[in-house]
Amino acid sequence: MNRARPVAALPLATAGLALVAACGTNPYATSGAGRPVVLGAQPASAVPAVTAARLISSTVDGMGTVLADAEGHTLYRYAKDTAGPATATCAGPCAMTWPPLVSDVPAIAAGVEARLVGSVTRPDGRKQVTVGGWPVYRYAKDTGPGIALGRDVSADWAAITPTGRKANPATVETAEAPGLGTILTDADGRTLYLFTKDGKGSGKSTCDASCASRWSPLPADGRVTAAAGIDPGLIGRIRRADGTSQVTIGGWPVYTYDQDAPGEASGHGAAGAWYALEPNGCKVEPAAPVARSPEIRQALAPTTGGE
Known part of the structure; x- marks a missing residue:
């Protein structure tokens, strides 16, 4: 009678002892010199860094x-x-x-x-x-x-400038505006305004901080040019309180209005202090009120005092 030889049992028993000895230790949880491995994780070098411009x-x-x-x-x-x-x-x-x-x-x-x-x-x-x-x-x-x-x-x-405008040398041009006649604009066709509280020839601007965020000073850091029909002698510049330069026309510091698109003059008459300019450097006296949308009227409502 042949008896089955228990030769194959020895390796299994040995393997069993190895598993018992390793109880509580996951042989797949470490790599190299005992370093933990997180299954499914990417190496740190493969994870793109979050960057802020x-x-x-x-x-x-x-x-x-x-x-x-x-x-x-x-x-x-x-x-x-x-x-x-x-x-x-x-x-x-x-x-x-x-x-x-x-x-x-x-x-x-x-x-x-x-x-x-x-x-x-x-x-x-x-x-x-x-x-x-x-x-x-x-x-x-x-x-x-x-x-x-x-x-x-x-x-x-x-x-591009800090306000999103094109950083070209300042240019003063002319355009026709309904109800206002010929007015002055910047190179982008945006209406130029004076602020009566500045005072003609005062050499300073009183529109700063929140006011200047809505009524942007026309910068004069570089060369300032005037279109044909504008007396170059009317063009000047002042140094603002923040150290930047601003164009003056006829002694008035000039601004653009952030609610205007090129060709618009929605800021004319705002707060009874803001006016578009004629080519001679004087404020425009409109023959009729300037039409404004409800949104523009609402934006102009809190501008008392020029701000």
């Missing part, structure tokens, strides 16, 4: 104050984008020359009003920083802080 103000010769990134590289806006709503159209080869300023989280800004800073989703899904609704970009050939070679590339590209 930074905006700072910078000075460029001939252009005055512009926006820059954390390294001081000048930032630009693109005429083929839109600000309302924000839309970024520079992609593909364009974005290689003009890298968008992207940020995983809201950008950190110094010298820029928080309400002006936002973001827009690009065609590739990334978040691009916007200022005043305009997507902002760098120029690949700008080699360092204070350089703005991009301003000479195309009329579609302009350095």
